[in-house]
Amino acid sequence: xxxxxxxxxxxxxxxxxxxxxxxxxxxxxxxxxxxxSHEIAPxxxxxxxxxxxxxxxxxxxxxxxxxxxxxGVGTKRRAIAAQVNxxxxxxxxxxxxxxxxxxxxYRESKPEFHHLNNHKYFxxxxxxxxxxxDIFSSVGAHLANGVPLSEMGPVINDPVLLPFTKPEKTxxxxxxxxxYIDHFGNCTTDLPASRKDNxxxxxxxxxxxxxxxxxxxxxxxxxxxxxxxxDSEGFIEIALVNGNAAEYLGASIDDIVxxxxxxxxx
Amino acid sequence: xxxxxxxxxxxxxxxxxxxxxxxxxxxxxxxxxxxxSHEIAPxxxxxxxxxxxxxxxxxxxxxxxxxxxxxGVGTKRRAIAAQVNxxxxxxxxxxxxxxxxxxxxYRESKPEFHHLNNHKYFxxxxxxxxxxxDIFSSVGAHLANGVPLSEMGPVINDPVLLPFTKPEKTxxxxxxxxxYIDHFGNCTTDLPASRKDNxxxxxxxxxxxxxxxxxxxxxxxxxxxxxxxxDSEGFIEIALVNGNAAEYLGASIDDIVxxxxxxxxx
Amino acid sequence: xxxxxxxxxxxxxxxxxxxxxxxxxxxxxxxxxxxxSHEIAPxxxxxxxxxxxxxxxxxxxxxxxxxxxxxGVGTKRRAIAAQVNxxxxxxxxxxxxxxxxxxxxYRESKPEFHHLNNHKYFxxxxxxxxxxxDIFSSVGAHLANGVPLSEMGPVINDPVLLPFTKPEKTxxxxxxxxxYIDHFGNCTTDLPASRKDNxxxxxxxxxxxxxxxxxxxxxxxxxxxxxxxxDSEGFIEIALVNGNAAEYLGASIDDIVxxxxxxxxx
Numbered sequence: 001x002x003x004x005x006x007x008x009x010x011x012x013x014x015x016x017x018x019x020x021x022x023x024x025x026x027x028x029x030x031x032x033x034x035x036x037s038h039e040i041a042p043x044x045x046x047x048x049x050x051x052x053x054x055x056x057x058x059x060x061x062x063x064x065x066x067x068x069x070x071x072g073v074g075t076k077r078r079a080i081a082a083q084v085n086x087x088x089x090x091x092x093x094x095x096x097x098x099x100x101x102x103x104x105x106y107r108e109s110k111p112e113f114h115h116l117n118n119h120k121y122f123x124x125x126x127x128x129x130x131x132x133x134d135i136f137s138s139v140g141a142h143l144a145n146g147v148p149l150s151e152m153g154p155v156i157n158d159p160v161l162l163p164f165t166k167p168e169k170t171x172x173x174x175x176x177x178x179x180y181i182d183h184f185g186n187c188t189t190d191l192p193a194s195r196k197d198n199x200x201x202x203x204x205x206x207x208x209x210x211x212x213x214x215x216x217x218x219x220x221x222x223x224x225x226x227x228x229x230x231d232s233e234g235f236i237e238i239a240l241v242n243g244n245a246a247e248y249l250g251a252s253i254d255d256i257v258x259x260x261x262x263x264x265x266x
Numbered sequence: 267x268x269x270x271x272x273x274x275x276x277x278x279x280x281x282x283x284x285x286x287x288x289x290x291x292x293x294x295x296x297x298x299x300x301x302x303s304h305e306i307a308p309x310x311x312x313x314x315x316x317x318x319x320x321x322x323x324x325x326x327x328x329x330x331x332x333x334x335x336x337x338g339v340g341t342k343r344r345a346i347a348a349q350v351n352x353x354x355x356x357x358x359x360x361x362x363x364x365x366x367x368x369x370x371x372y373r374e375s376k377p378e379f380h381h382l383n384n385h386k387y388f389x390x391x392x393x394x395x396x397x398x399x400d401i402f403s404s405v406g407a408h409l410a411n412g413v414p415l416s417e418m419g420p421v422i423n424d425p426v427l428l429p430f431t432k433p434e435k436t437x438x439x440x441x442x443x444x445x446y447i448d449h450f451g452n453c454t455t456d457l458p459a460s461r462k463d464n465x466x467x468x469x470x471x472x473x474x475x476x477x478x479x480x481x482x483x484x485x486x487x488x489x490x491x492x493x494x495x496x497d498s499e500g501f502i503e504i505a506l507v508n509g510n511a512a513e514y515l516g517a518s519i520d521d522i523v524x525x526x527x528x529x530x531x532x
Numbered sequence: 533x534x535x536x537x538x539x540x541x542x543x544x545x546x547x548x549x550x551x552x553x554x555x556x557x558x559x560x561x562x563x564x565x566x567x568x569s570h571e572i573a574p575x576x577x578x579x580x581x582x583x584x585x586x587x588x589x590x591x592x593x594x595x596x597x598x599x600x601x602x603x604g605v606g607t608k609r610r611a612i613a614a615q616v617n618x619x620x621x622x623x624x625x626x627x628x629x630x631x632x633x634x635x636x637x638y639r640e641s642k643p644e645f646h647h648l649n650n651h652k653y654f655x656x657x658x659x660x661x662x663x664x665x666d667i668f669s670s671v672g673a674h675l676a677n678g679v680p681l682s683e684m685g686p687v688i689n690d691p692v693l694l695p696f697t698k699p700e701k702t703x704x705x706x707x708x709x710x711x712y713i714d715h716f717g718n719c720t721t722d723l724p725a726s727r728k729d730n731x732x733x734x735x736x737x738x739x740x741x742x743x744x745x746x747x748x749x750x751x752x753x754x755x756x757x758x759x760x761x762x763d764s765e766g767f768i769e770i771a772l773v774n775g776n777a778a779e780y781l782g783a784s785i786d787d788i789v790x791x792x793x794x795x796x797x798x
Contacts, residue, residue: 276715277571277714277715277716278544278567278569278570278571279569279571279572279583279714279715280569280583280714280715281539281568281569281583281584281586281587282714283567284537284539284566284567284568284569284587285568285586285587285590287566288535288537288566288587288588288590288591288592288595289590291535291564291566291591291592292590292591292592295533295564295592296533299566308715308716308774308776309774337750337751337773337774338749338750338751339749339750339751340748340749340750340751340752341749341751341752343751393762393763393764394748394749394761394762395749395750395761395762395763395764395769396764399590399764400764
């Protein structure tokens with residue numbers, strides 16, 4: 001039974017996601033559909049790209065991931081399907097797969113991108129406002145039925161990629177950035193923890209606050225303490241124990257986080 | 267594997283929907299359950315009716331749709347099951363199926379309504395506050411198991427229907443109404459786009475703002491532009507590019523949208 | 533096909549729940565996953581405990597319930613798996629299973645608790661921040677595959693239990709407490725309705741307001757009426773017809789609800 005995931009900015013109120021699932025199950029009755037998120041901020045392509053990247057590799061190889069954060073729906077922006085790292089992806093060509101293409105966790109094969117232009121695998125009537133239903137769900141379901149990617153349209157080599165920050169080496173350590181804020185208010189940075197020079201001797205500056213050292217877990221400190229620790233993807237994260245660090249700090253995506261080596265390695 | 271959809275005002279916090287799924291899977295272990303929405307406004311029968319109508323026809327024929335927006339639970343309001351357009355419906359008899367009965371997309375057969383009064387297909391203990399669990403989930407699961415509709419109770423011919431607005435012809439064009447506001451803030455009207463007289467020559471007035479012409483897609487205009495376009499069901503919709511039209515306009519359901527033919531057909 | 537439920541405070545925005553499902557389906561492809569709630573308040577162990585307790589017994593015997601509200605993740609708090617009343621439970625040992633252990637609806641066998649310390653059934657890399665993914669999903673999926681509970685780690689007899697209020701007998705009736713507030717604003721108490729002395733002759737005092745008698749259903753009174761009735765679990769509940777009682781009363785968990793016998797039984 002193939003697995004098909006959904007990541008959208010459709011919310012859960014309007015029934016748009018249910019409609020997509022109706023289309024999918026009508027074409028591929030035995031597929032297992034899993035929601036990754038439908039609460040991506042409206043038009044939040046980068047947020048959707050990050051969220052899908054963080055989740056996808058925990059699914060079995062061969063999983064089909066449909067991502068629809070699509071402010072350009074109905075314009076000339078391309079629709080694409082891709083194979084990256086043994087997973088299949090379907091969505092608008094607007095950068096939604098940027099982190100998957102650029103941050104490969106493992107690589108089994110060269111990525112492959114196709115421009116979706118074979119109407120045979122779309123719904124009969126394609127609206128200008130809901131390609132999630134009329135194109136992406138339909139194409140994803142046909143892929144789940146075993147239709148090869150090459151049937152979907154011609155190969156392209158220039159998928160849209162979003163710009164994104166990278167941590168920069170400084171004299172004192174690293175200048176990192178907030179890459180994502182989760183619903184607990186935890187602020188993940190773009191700095192892999194493995195790049196810090198000395199686990200015992202760093203301090204962190206963020207929005208006027210200073211944090212000494214890395215903690216092992218949220219529960220190592222009293223409620224209300226501002227701490228840094230290693231997140232579940234191996235990046236440095238800022239958290240407020242039993243609280244919301246982003247609200248406390250007034251933090252936003254791309255805000256600077258300075259990591260300073262206080263006891264440099266010898 | 268039969269499909270069973272759920273549409274409720276239960277929200278996602280309290281576990282009520284999970285409980286319904288437990289009941290359903292206990293009776294019909296192989297059914298495929300799909301959520302349409304659980305974020306219908308509390309007691310929002312009309313909103314639930316609209317949301318279910320918009321989604322249902324994208325599911326395969328034979329799908330069972332349970333809808334529970336039910337301020338009258340535990341009173342003498344009837345519980346019903348219905349067959350309309352090749353789909354099955356289960357819920358309170360309070361108008362929740364109005365749009366499905368009145369806006370048929372296709373018609374395979376005469377609608378059929380049954381008053382649910384056969385306790386054999388209910389849970390043993392029926393509360394006065396949670397028929398979604400004790401009656402509707404149980405009946406839906408038995409229907410999924412192939413129990414015929416006629417087993418559920420006697421035929422009735424007077425299901426409750428909600429009043430709802432219809433667009434009115436005016437000297438200058440149409441007086442339409444906002445029929446639904448989605449989580450993006452897009453405002454769908456009750457006017458099918460096919461009824462406008464001239465696609466090139468209309469202007470729209472809504473809450474003191476004027477919109478010239480129909481756009482093809484959201485992305486045809488700069489962010490912040492107030493536009494009108496054809497929604498995914500074929501109705502005229504008001505949108506703010508990359509923004510929230512309903513917030514911008516202060517719009518509510520039933521607000522008037524005037525469509526004016528500026529260049530009448532000859 | 534075994535059923536596996538999920539109850540967390542992860543929200544629906546970040547994809548954490550989708551990630552858990554990816555892990556589960558990678559290990560146990562045929563399991564049926566059902567969400568109970570992911571909107572438990574952050575770190576709301578007691579709220580999660582109540583929500584899981586209210587839902588679990590409506591699932592078939594043998595269902596596996598994973599619960600992750602886990603402020604102590606990565607500390608020395610134990611991870612546990614349990615068998616209670618014919619259901620299996622997996623989660624942190626922080627009281628999340630308190631109500632299930634203490635409010636048994638039926639008892640088929642003595643509860644059995646195991647300390648999860650067999651890394652063979654964890655993901656290879658275990659983070660300090662996401663045991664929902666690295667331990668609980670993995671263990672739950674192996675249980676779904678039929679691995680016996682005893683394989684997961686040694687028996688323990690001292691699972692953590694949360695303190696919680698109980699109704700107290702008074703001269704005039706009962707002093708009860710608000711046990712849970714649902715998304716409609718209905719306030720459930722900890723007093724089983726069967727304990728009231730006389731259904732016809734009680735009055736209820738809550739936060740300065742007085743309610744006379746028990747109603748049969750929400751719809752028996754006009755919108756806006758503050759009423760008391762019997763909830764779907766058999767406890768006394770305070771509700772505002774077509775409104776939000778908790779907002780109207782300014783009610784919080786543990787607030788006192790006095791039940792007074794106005795016409796004592798003879």
